[in-house]
Amino acid sequence: MRCFAEGLYNSRTVVITGGATGIGFAMARAFGSYGAQVVIVSRKEERLAAAERRLRGLGVEAETMVCDVRDEAQVKRVVEQVVDRFAAVDVLVNNAAANFWSPAESMSARSFRTVVEVDLYGTFHCARAVVPHMIDQGGGCILNVTTTDPHRGFPGFAHAAAAKSGVLGLTTTWAREWGHHGIRVNSIGPGPTPTEAGLNGMTVGRPDHPPSFEIQMRRTPLGRLATPDDTASAALFLCSDAASFITGVNLSVDGGISLPVPSGDLQSDPFIASPRTPQGDD
Ligand SMILES: CCCCC/C=C/C(=O)SCCNC(=O)CCNC(=O)[C@H](O)C(C)(C)COP(=O)(O)OP(=O)(O)OC[C@H]1O[C@@H](n2cnc3c(N)ncnc32)[C@H](O)[C@@H]1OP(=O)(O)O
Numbered sequence: 001m002r003c004f005a006e007g008l009y010n011s012r013t014v015v016i017t018g019g020a021t022g023i024g025f026a027m028a029r030a031f032g033s034y035g036a037q038v039v040i041v042s043r044k045e046e047r048l049a050a051a052e053r054r055l056r057g058l059g060v061e062a063e064t065m066v067c068d069v070r071d072e073a074q075v076k077r078v079v080e081q082v083v084d085r086f087a088a089v090d091v092l093v094n095n096a097a098a099n100f101w102s103p104a105e106s107m108s109a110r111s112f113r114t115v116v117e118v119d120l121y122g123t124f125h126c127a128r129a130v131v132p133h134m135i136d137q138g139g140g141c142i143l144n145v146t147t148t149d150p151h152r153g154f155p156g157f158a159h160a161a162a163a164k165s166g167v168l169g170l171t172t173t174w175a176r177e178w179g180h181h182g183i184r185v186n187s188i189g190p191g192p193t194p195t196e197a198g199l200n201g202m203t204v205g206r207p208d209h210p211p212s213f214e215i216q217m218r219r220t221p222l223g224r225l226a227t228p229d230d231t232a233s234a235a236l237f238l239c240s241d242a243a244s245f246i247t248g249v250n251l252s253v254d255g256g257i258s259l260p261v262p263s264g265d266l267q268s269d270p271f272i273a274s275p276r277t278p279q280g281d282d
């Protein structure tokens with residue numbers, strides 16, 4: 001489906017962290033298919049190379065750079081290279097993340113720190129490196145990737161819930177701080193998305209594995225899981241001039257799963273047990 005004007009992102013440089021896989025890759029493909037020069041950034045060279053080949057095969061102008069977003073010096077170096085190469089960074093998408101199921105009572109401090117460093121510090125480092133250039137160039141757009149409503153509580157994911165809630169705080173604060181420079185800062189909250197990492201990170205080891213995603217689907221008013229392309233389309237909108245007066249929001253792309261529901265069990269609650277989804281045993 002081509003919902004946007006052809007060439008919407010012509011001459012724009014879009015940097016996407018964690019852009020070699022999953023939702024980040026879908027965003028890279030989407031921005032690139034509308035004309036952007038896309039730079040994808042992550043740790044693993046072989047993943048980046050494979051993604052670059054796929055993107056170029058689709059006619060996307062893609063470059064890759066190895067970088068661990070936890071390392072401020074690496075991030076600064078990569079941003080300088082992007083600016084040297086393309087003269088500007090128009091859009092930064094902070095998508096890189098880590099996650100795994102870990103009950104809070106046995107979560108080690110190192111596990112907690114690992115996720116917070118990737119999700120929260122990574123977002124901080126990338127934005128701090130890019131913003132001076134955006135100020136010089138008279139504006140830009142930062143899109144943080146959070147999750148659908150991180151405040152509602154995610155048992156087994158205290159690290160990610162804390163990190164993503166922190167990212168929401170950065171989104172609103174930066175929107176206020178940098179708005180007068182013409183920099184818009186928003187976030188996007190994907191609902192449960194069966195990417196490879198999403199499947200592994202959110203289900204392996206859980207006592208309710210594998211039906212976790214089935215339950216999520218049944219809780220979703222639109223009756224299905226999110227796809228990476230759902231989130232990519234919303235990203236295209238939020239970073240485009242069509243959203244030029246939108247800043248500081250977290251846009252949920254979740255089929256309504258984060259809407260408040262009355263308490264009750266899954267089987268009897270009509271708000272949860274959608275007739276369009278399977279009623280399998282969980
Ligand atoms: C708001 C909640 C829901 C939000 C929804 C979000 C979903 C997603 O984010 S899906 C995207 C998930 N993507 C990934 O996780 C990327 C792939 N994963 C990785 O690259 C790595 O596994 C890593 C980044 C998570 C960890 O790599 P690394 O930095 O090398 O860390 P260590 O291996 O040294 O481990 C540090 C610490 O964390 C514990 N740990 C790591 N992985 C797991 C695991 N799968 N299960 C349980 N614990 C894990 C590890 O044991 C270490 O702790 P200590 O043993 O106490 O030292």
Ligand SMILES: NC(=O)C1=CN([C@@H]2O[C@H](COP(=O)(O)OP(=O)(O)OC[C@H]3O[C@@H](n4cnc5c(N)ncnc54)[C@H](OP(=O)(O)O)[C@@H]3O)[C@@H](O)[C@H]2O)C=CC1
Pocket residue numbers: 017018019020021022023024041042043044045047048067068069070094095096097098099118122145146147148189190191192193194195196197198199
């Ligand atoms: N899947 C889901 O259900 C949901 C996902 N999200 C969010 O969507 C985004 C994408 O998730 P998804 O596509 O599922 O997962 P992926 O694991 O496919 O994407 C995460 C990416 O981050 C990169 N990455 C991880 N650690 C680092 C690091 N230290 N430095 C640089 N890059 C890193 C990984 O590449 P590499 O290993 O090469 O570094 C990988 O490409 C994340 O922000 C996630 O929290 C939110 C809600 C639900």
